[in-house]
C-alpha cells in the first residue's frame with residue numbers, strides 16, 4: 001500500500017475538507033509526498049497533521065485556485081522543493097445555493113462558481129501540465145460530478161461548470177496522450193461532505209428524497225471517491241485516459 005505511490009509528489013486542491021481531505025490522506029498512505037492546497041489554510045494544516053500522524057509526508061499551501069498568479073507560484077514552489085509534480089488532483093469546488101433556479105441566479109453566482117470550478121481547474125491544469133511536460137510524465141485527476149454528465153434540478157451553474165470540467169479533461173487527455181500525461185475525471189454522486197450538509201440545511205428533505213433516488217439507497221463517503229482517485233493517479237491505471245468515471249451508488253445506471 002505504502003509503495004503504490006512511493007516517492008511521488010501529489011497535489012490536492014481543496015485538500016482541507018471532504019473529498020480532497022480524504023484523497024490527501026489516501027495519497028499519504030500510498031507513500032506520496034502530499035501538497036495540500038486550499039483557500040482555507042487552517043483546514044489544509046489539519047489535513048497535513050493527520051497525514052504526518054499516520055507517518056506520511058505532507059505540507060500545506062494557501063491557494064485560491066481561481067488566481068493564476070497564486071497557482072503558478074504553487075506549482076513553482078512544488079518544483080523548487082521536490083523537482084517534480086507527479087500527480088495532481090484538481091478538486092476544489094463550490095456550488096450556488098442549492099435550489100436556486102436558473103432564472104433566479106445572479107451574475108455573481110455565475111462568476112463565483114465558474115471562477116473556482118471551471119476557470120480554477122483550467123488554470124491548475126495549465127500550470128501542472130507545463131511542469132509535467134518538462135518531466136515527460138504525470139497524471140491529472142479532476143473532480144467533475146454525476147451532474148457533469150446529466151442535468152441538475154437544483155444547481156444549473158454548478159452543473160454547467162462540471163460539464164465544462166469533463167470537456168477540459170477529455171480535451172487535455174487527447175492533446176497530451178503522447179506526452180506521458182494522463183488526464184481523467186471522477187464524477188461523484190452525492191457524497192457526505194460539508195457541501196452536502198449545506199444542501200441538507202437548505203432543504204431538510206434533501207437526504208431522504210435523494211437517497212430514495214440512489215439505487216444503493218445511501219450517500220457515498222469521501223473515501224469511496226478518494227480510493228478511485230489514488231488508483232487513477234497510480235501506475236495501476238496506466239491505460240486509463242480521458243475517463244469521466246462516475247462513482248455514484250448506481251445513480252447514472254438508471
Ligand SMILES: NC(=O)c1ccc[n+]([C@@H]2O[C@H](COP(=O)([O-])OP(=O)(O)OC[C@H]3O[C@@H](n4cnc5c(N)ncnc54)[C@H](O)[C@@H]3O)[C@@H](O)[C@H]2O)c1
Nearest residue numbers: 014016017018019039064065092093145190191193194195
Ligand atoms: N459532495 C458531493 O456530493 C459532491 C458530488 C460531486 C462532486 N463534488 C465535487 O467534489 C469537490 C469537493 O467537494 P466537497 O464535497 O468535498 O466539498 P467541501 O466543501 O467539503 O470541500 C471543498 C474544499 O475546497 C476549498 N475551496 C473552495 N474554493 C477554493 C478556492 N478558490 N481555492 C482553493 N480551495 C478552495 C474549500 O475551502 C474546501 O476545503 C468539489 O469540486 C465538488 O464540486 C462533490
